[in-house]
Amino acid sequence: MPSTWLRRKGFTLVELLVVIAIIGVLIALLLPAVQQAREAARRIACINNMKQFGLATHNYHDSFNTLPLSINANRAVLPYIEEDALSEMYDPGLAYDDGTNVALLTMMPDTFQCPSAPESGVPTIETGVQTSDYAFSGGSPWGELLFSPSIHYARYNFALQSGKRPFGKITDGLSNTMLQIESGGRAHVWIQGQRLSWYPNYDYHGSDWAWGEDTEAWTGTGAVCCGQLMSTYATFTPNPTDPTGGIPTRVDFTGGNINQTNMHAWPYSFHPGGVGVLMCDGSVHFLPEYVSPDVFKAIVSSDNGDMIESGYIQ
Structure with missing residues (x-):
């Protein structure tokens, strides 16, 4: 038999x-494509969370003929997102x-967590304490000076300000007024x-960068997205010697992107291109970051007479 018949057939190295x-x-x-599909699934889950908050707020309004106060909206909607047990655990007298x-500080429901936010639900x-990835709208104590040192807008009201606030007082229209926005991580x-590592035990305990634990704890004052939004349109320059460990330089009124930072519960998400926003009519949209x-x-205004033109939100 020829020797060629005895040779073992297989792939060559080149093949x-x-x-x-x-x-x-x-x-x-x-x-x-796989990563995009995963993010799309996470974004859908995030939208569903916000839709649950919208439905819960409407059910609360049906019961009390007013929106919950922004300072305790997270706690107020618990019975309406099937978290009656947690609601009953909370003692409003304390x-x-x-x-x-105290026990509730680390019992935050998954509804308050965006799947795209890194370490979502991880305590400070x-x-x-656990922090929500969503912030309800709150009042504007600063009044006029909001977006530019040379442009003074008239003082405007948010949907969830203090006092009785039925839907009828939102004269700009429920579909034109923000109820909640993403503020993740x-x-x-x-x-x-970039997650900053400077002063690691600094997490929201008061300063120019934060308001304190009471506004960030999910059962605290509600992590309110407030009216001081000038730094939402700011420019941030990393510390040249220590980009992640040093405090960056912030220049207000100079940027054009709202998805800049989560400090002060400002709009911030880990979804590419923008942030999710819940309107007072219960609809959820994707707000472009620019x-x-x-x-x-x-x-964000509720009775200032300004309307949203079609095409600005998705």
Whole structure:
């Protein structure tokens, strides 16, 4: 029998390398599609969370003929998102961090967590409280000076301000007024996709960068997205010697992107291109991060007479 018949058939080295190269190309082509599909699923879950908040707020309004106060909206809607047990555990006669209310600080429901936010639901480093990835609208104690040192807008009201606030007082229209917006990852300070590591036990304990734990704890004053929005349109420059460990430089009124930082419960998400926003009619939209100050002002105001033109929100 010829010796050629005894040879073992198989791939040559060149053929094997070609196959490996083809597989590598296919993986490189498929990986972004897989990542996009995962993010799309996470974004849908985030939208569903906000829709639950919208439905819960409407059910609350049906019961009391008013919107819940922004300072305790998270606690107020608990019975309407099937969290009656947590609602009954909370003692309104005590501070959020006193007595039996302490246990609730680390019992935040999944509805308050955006799946795209890194370490969503992880307690803060120093005090160990959980923070919501969503912020309800609140009043504007600063009044006029909001977006530009040279432009003074008339003082306007938010939907969930103090006092009785039925839907009838939202004269700009429920579909034109913001009820809640994403403000993700607030167990830590994030700026432009970078988690800052400076002063790691600094997490929201008061300063120019934060208001204190009571506004960030999910059972605290509600993590209100407030009217001091000038830094929403700011420019942030990383510390040149320590980009993640040093305090960045902030220049207000100079930027054009609202998805800059989560400090002060400002609009911030980990979804590419913008942030989710819940309107007072219960609809959820995707607000582009480069929305103009005028449009954003119209969205957050509730009775200022300004309307949103079609096409500005998705």
